[in-house]
Amino acid sequence: MSLILYNTLTRTKEAFTPADPARVTMYVCGPTVYNYAHIGNARPAVVFDVLFRLLQARYPKVVYARNYTDVDDKINAAAKEQNIAIEVITRKFMAVYQEDMAALGVLTPTVEPCATHHIAEMVAMIEALVAKGHAYEAEGHVLFNVPSFEGYGQLSGRNRDDMIAGARVEVAPYKKDPADFVLWKPSTPDLPGWDSPWGRGRPGWHIECSAMIEKHLGETIDIHGGGHDLIFPHHENELAQGTCAHGGAPYARVWMHNGFLTMSREKMSKSLGNIKTVHELLADAPGEALRWALLSAHYRQPLDWSDETVTQAKRTLDGAYRALEAVASINAKATQAPAAMLEALDDDLNTPRAMAEIAASVKALNSASDAGEKARLKGELLAAGALLGVLQQNPADWFADQTKAVDGAQIEALIADRNAARKARDFKEADRLRTAIAAIGVVIEDRPDGTTKWRMAE
RNA sequence: GGCCGAGUGGCAGAGUGGCCAUGCAGCGGAUUGCAAAUCCGCGUACGUCGGUUCGAUUCCGGCCUCGGCCUCCA
Numbered sequence: 001m002s003l004i005l006y007n008t009l010t011r012t013k014e015a016f017t018p019a020d021p022a023r024v025t026m027y028v029c030g031p032t033v034y035n036y037a038h039i040g041n042a043r044p045a046v047v048f049d050v051l052f053r054l055l056q057a058r059y060p061k062v063v064y065a066r067n068y069t070d071v072d073d074k075i076n077a078a079a080k081e082q083n084i085a086i087e088v089i090t091r092k093f094m095a096v097y098q099e100d101m102a103a104l105g106v107l108t109p110t111v112e113p114c115a116t117h118h119i120a121e122m123v124a125m126i127e128a129l130v131a132k133g134h135a136y137e138a139e140g141h142v143l144f145n146v147p148s149f150e151g152y153g154q155l156s157g158r159n160r161d162d163m164i165a166g167a168r169v170e171v172a173p174y175k176k177d178p179a180d181f182v183l184w185k186p187s188t189p190d191l192p193g194w195d196s197p198w199g200r201g202r203p204g205w206h207i208e209c210s211a212m213i214e215k216h217l218g219e220t221i222d223i224h225g226g227g228h229d230l231i232f233p234h235h236e237n238e239l240a241q242g243t244c245a246h247g248g249a250p251y252a253r254v255w256m257h258n259g260f261l262t263m264s265r266e267k268m269s270k271s272l273g274n275i276k277t278v279h280e281l282l283a284d285a286p287g288e289a290l291r292w293a294l295l296s297a298h299y300r301q302p303l304d305w306s307d308e309t310v311t312q313a314k315r316t317l318d319g320a321y322r323a324l325e326a327v328a329s330i331n332a333k334a335t336q337a338p339a340a341m342l343e344a345l346d347d348d349l350n351t352p353r354a355m356a357e358i359a360a361s362v363k364a365l366n367s368a369s370d371a372g373e374k375a376r377l378k379g380e381l382l383a384a385g386a387l388l389g390v391l392q393q394n395p396a397d398w399f400a401d402q403t404k405a406v407d408g409a410q411i412e413a414l415i416a417d418r419n420a421a422r423k424a425r426d427f428k429e430a431d432r433l434r435t436a437i438a439a440i441g442v443v444i445e446d447r448p449d450g451t452t453k454w455r456m457a458e
Numbered sequence: 459g460g461c462c463g464a465g466u467g468g469c470a471g472a473g474u475g476g477c478c479a480u481g482c483a484g485c486g487g488a489u490u491g492c493a494a495a496u497c498c499g500c501g502u503a504c505g506u507c508g509g510u511u512c513g514a515u516u517c518c519g520g521c522c523u524c525g526g527c528c529u530c531c532a
Contacts, residue, residue, distance in 0.1 A: 029532075037532090044532050074530070158461055158528070205530085227532025228463090234531095258532070259463085265524065269531060296481085297471060302464070302525070312470060312482045319481085322495070344472095352472045356480035366496055427491055434493075445494045453495090 003058065003346045005223070006300060008231060008255040009155055013348055018222045019253065024055055024062045025217040027252070029209060029226035029234070030112070032069040033093035034078045037100055038275035039290065039305060040227075040261035040268040046291055046389075047258050047299040047349065048225050049106045053387055054345055065111040065216050067209060068094055071202055076191055086192055090114075100278040103287035104294075105389040111216045115208040119194045122203045122211040125245050126183045126196075134244040137198055138174035140186035146179040149240045155255060156232035181237050183207050206237040210245065224252035228259055258299045265304055276305065286398070288390055289314040295351040295388060311458070316359075317390070317398070318455075323362045324378065325395035325453075330371060333379040341384045351388065358384050358391075399455040406456065411442055415452050418444075 003016040018024040028048045031037055045066070055062045070090040079086040098108075115122075126142050129135035134148045146152050153159050171178040182204035187193030193200040213221055219242075226235065235255065242251035260267050263274040281290055293313035297303040336342075338361065344353035361381040368374045385391025418433035437444055438457070445453045 031532080032530090041532050047532095072530090156461080156527080229527065229531055232461095232527060233529090260526070260532075262525075267526065267531090271531070293470095300463090301471085304470090306470095308469065308482090315483090316481055319495095326496090350472075352470095352480075356472075359480055363497090422491080425491075431492070443494065446490080447495085448490090 003054065004348050005254055005256060006348045008257050009252075011157075014254070016222075016254065018059065019220060021059055022061060024059045024223075025221040026052065026055070026062065026064045026223040026225065027209070027213050027217055027221055028064070028066045028109075028224075029230055030066040030068055031093075031097055032072050032074065033090045033097060034072070034075040035093060035270075036277040036279045037097050038268060038270070038277050039281055039294070040275065042100065042104055042106075042278050042290070043261055043294055043299070043303075044225060044227055044258050045101050045106050046104055046294045048256075050295065050345070050349060050351065050388060051223070051225075051256075052107060052109070053389060054349070057387065063111065063217060064109040065113060065212065066109040067212055068097075068112060068114045069208065070094070070114045070116050071192055072205070080190070090116075096279065100282070103282055104278065104291045105288060105392075107389070113212045113216060115203065115212070118208060118211050118215065119203065121215050122207045123184075123194075123196050125207065125211050125214065125241070128245050129183065129241060132244060132247075134241070135183055136176065138176075140199055140201065141172075141174065141182055142184040142198055143175060143180040144183050144237065144241050144244075145176055146181070146240065147177050149244050151243065152179070152240050153236065155239050156236045158232065181206065181233065183241070206234055206241060209234075210238050210242040210251075213242065213251075214245070219246040219249045219251075221252050223254045223256060225256040225258070228257045231255075231257055259297075259302045262302055262304045263306070268305065281310070285310045285314060286317075286401070288393070288398075289317055292317055292355075292390055296355065298352055299349055315458075316355075320358065320362050320381070320385075320391055321393075321395045321398045323365045324381065324391065325399070327365065327374050327378050328395060330374050330378060332382050333375040335376060335379040335383055337383040337387050338380050341387065345387060354384070354388060358388070401456040406440060406442065411437060411440065411454055415444060415454065419452060 004013050005016045006013050026048070028044060031041055048066075052062065052064050068090070071086065075086050075089055078089055082089070126135060129144065130137070130142065135142055135144050184196060184198055184201050184203060184207070186199055186201045191202065193202050224235070239251045243249065262268060263276070266272065266274060268275050278290070289310055290313070293305075293309045294303070296309070296313060303309075338357060340360075341354055341357040344350045344357055347353070358381065361377065361384055365374065365377040365381055368377055382391060414433055414437050418430050418437070421427070421429040421433065434444060437454070441457050442454050443457045445455070447453060
């Protein structure tokens with residue numbers, strides 16, 4: 001049974017075979033840190049986190065790099081507007097991003113390189129490209145010469161003529177070819193800049209990823225991931241400059257791209273303003289529910305985001321945690337996730353199918369009566385959950401629902417009163433107390449063993 | 459204009475040439491003092507028009523609708 005991944009480069013699903021099974025390499029384009037990440041930005045982080053978990057389960061060593069773009073014209077604009085240094089902004093939002101991702105159950109990648117820490121590597125790569133005749137200096141800029149790379153367009157499936165015909169941007173006069181893109185650009189004194197052979201300047205958008213990949217992962221990586229909108233121009237350009245810098249060595253063996261989140265069927269994007277930040281969503285829902293919602297559609301499909309998406313995700317998780325809570329006193333047997341679960345994820349990360357398997361595990365656990373069987377099924381459910389990065393909390397913590405404040409002692413007291421009434425067969429009083437508890441927003445549940453559990457209503 | 463993707467039951471969302479997705483919600487039953495939870499059961503879903511086929515939601519073609527990239531963007 002092998003892992004199958006859809007490769008954007010070949011437009012087909014392929015069996016994944018790492019170049020070096022002893023060291024699997026993956027790079028995912030991370031955030032530009034100048035404001036709060038929205039839930040659409042979180043999709044690749046969560047999707048590739050699942051892939052990271054899956055790879056780790058299969059291979060002894062996985063090196064996963066996800067970068068921070070901490071120098072960029074939008075950051076510059078924000079810094080200028082607030083009259084502060086770009087570092088103040090990038091440091092703050094890097095920390096926010098890390099917090100948000102942790103709340104979504106995203107594991108910390110092996111490496112999280114920052115662009116500003118790799119200026120020397122970028123300059124070196126640009127110099128190599130110039131030396132090899134793939135790049136040239138013009139008016140303080142260094143540009144990659146697209147016609148110098150025969151394979152240009154292979155990733156995005158477009159030819160140069162199409163691109164020029166459809167270009168909506170004015171072509172800078174110093175470009176040799178309209179498709180040429182910037183590797184390095186000059187900075188005026190009021191902008192961040194670094195000394196370089198071409199004067200004080202700053203990197204273009206694409207070069208940072210190639211330089212950091214070369215440094216941390218190598219010339220050829222196994223998997224390169226990111227959002228669908230990065231295919232062109234970002235990844236096409238990366239592929240071009242990376243391949244040329246390395247004398248034709250393949251840049252990435254598998255390219256993976258996640259689909260977008262939409263709001264009312266329209267792409268969620270900062271420029272349209274139709275965004276929900278992870279930060280604000282976390283105020284109303286557990287991170288795990290957001291994670292479940294993000295994984296509820298296959299990663300290449302569009303996913304329309306709404307309050308309902310989150311509500312349904314949370315209710316589904318409630319059910320799974322109820323099943324786990326019911327066996328809280330039973331030690332899970334250490335075991336693997338069910339084969340069907342692995343099979344689903346091995347098929348190009350089919351998380352919806354994996355979730356159906358989790359549902360099957362939940363049902364089996366609820367139906368089990370034998371203690372040994374329960375221990376085994378609990379182990380399977382937890383192992384299955386671990387692959388998706390869910391169901392690892394203590395059920396009591398899940399139901400405590402950190403987003404709502406409630407006086408636990410008061411509820412326990414009311415429950416005790418009610419149980420006393422029940423014991424005295426004063427059901428009228430018992431029902432009155434339950435109504436009082438419900439008024440606080442709490443649902444109670446009498447268990448067959450005589451105990452009464454409570455949890456937050458929605 | 460070029461390239462790409464999508465249209466599945468109330469909602470979300472897999473998948474397949476003939477049989478079951480799954481979850482949420484709803485309905486009926488078991489259970490319960492009543493509930494809740496759980497379990498069992500239920501709903502003739504595949505944009506449209508043709509074609510291929512013994513048989514198509516699934517393959518082919520046309521059409522309609524929606525979305526994305528081509529500019530910063532996950």
